[in-house]
Amino acid sequence: xxTVTQSQPxxxxxxxxxxxxxxTYDTSESDYYLFWYKQPPSRQMILVIRQEAYKQQNATENRxxxxxxxxxxxxxxxxxxxxxxxAAMYFCALSRGTSYGKLTFGQGTILTxxx
Amino acid sequence: DVKVTQSSxxxxxRTGEKVFLECVQDMDHENMFWYxxxxxxxxxxxxxxxxxxxxxxxxIPEGYSVSRExxxxxxxxxxxxxxxxxxxxxxxxxxGRWDEQFFGPGTRLTVL
Numbered sequence: 001x002x003t004v005t006q007s008q009p010x011x012x013x014x015x016x017x018x019x020x021x022x023x024t025y026d027t028s029e030s031d032y033y034l035f036w037y038k039q040p041p042s043r044q045m046i047l048v049i050r051q052e053a054y055k056q057q058n059a060t061e062n063r064x065x066x067x068x069x070x071x072x073x074x075x076x077x078x079x080x081x082x083x084x085x086x087a088a089m090y091f092c093a094l095s096r097g098t099s100y101g102k103l104t105f106g107q108g109t110i111l112t113x114x115x
Numbered sequence: 116d117v118k119v120t121q122s123s124x125x126x127x128x129r130t131g132e133k134v135f136l137e138c139v140q141d142m143d144h145e146n147m148f149w150y151x152x153x154x155x156x157x158x159x160x161x162x163x164x165x166x167x168x169x170x171x172x173x174x175i176p177e178g179y180s181v182s183r184e185x186x187x188x189x190x191x192x193x194x195x196x197x198x199x200x201x202x203x204x205x206x207x208x209x210x211g212r213w214d215e216q217f218f219g220p221g222t223r224l225t226v227l
């Protein structure tokens with residue numbers, strides 16, 4: 001069985017500062033993808049960043065980057081220069097490689113950004 | 116832009132009622148998914164469909180069924196609603212198995 005664990009129910013950061021959200025996972029598959037999704041208050045879930053497991057290079061999307069440690073099964077999200085619009089629930093997710101992209105989600109981390 | 120819509124944002128039903136939640140996507144995606152979101156549990160997969168009339172159970176299918184008669188529409192059915200099915204229900208779609216999933220706005224269902 002696959003599991004995804006987000007051990008930080010809540011995090012906070014000052015505007016313009018950097019914050020890191022943690023995620024660990026467990027899977028027996030060798031071929032998988034990892035995702036971070038963002039769910040703003042009362043708004044739809046959107047993709048933040050995606051990482052292919054076979055790629056050693058960490059994915060980056062503007063102010064968002066990941067630290068992917070495959071051996072440790074760790075996939076953290078770093079948000080640089082935090083903005084008020086980054087306030088949201090963030091979910092880490094693992095794609096099950098063998099079947100149609102089914103996702104296993106973590107519990108979520110609520111990020112608060114202070115002005 | 117991909118658009119995934121859900122028939123209701125808020126729904127209140129009584130125990131024992133049959134409930135239909137509808138989801139429509141407009142980008143010809145092959146895969147569609149139904150999740151429920153509960154505090155502290157994240158999102159859990161109820162059912163998914165990889166083609167018209169094809170479906171598979173997810174992690175928590177008990178008490179639910181689905182229907183996909185047309186590619187763009189995926190319905191979640193609660194045959195006899197119970198109070199423990201009070202939750203936020205999210206629909207999603209994706210083109211291929213490695214592609215990002217696009218989510219609808221969610222339906223907050225309350226079963227009294």
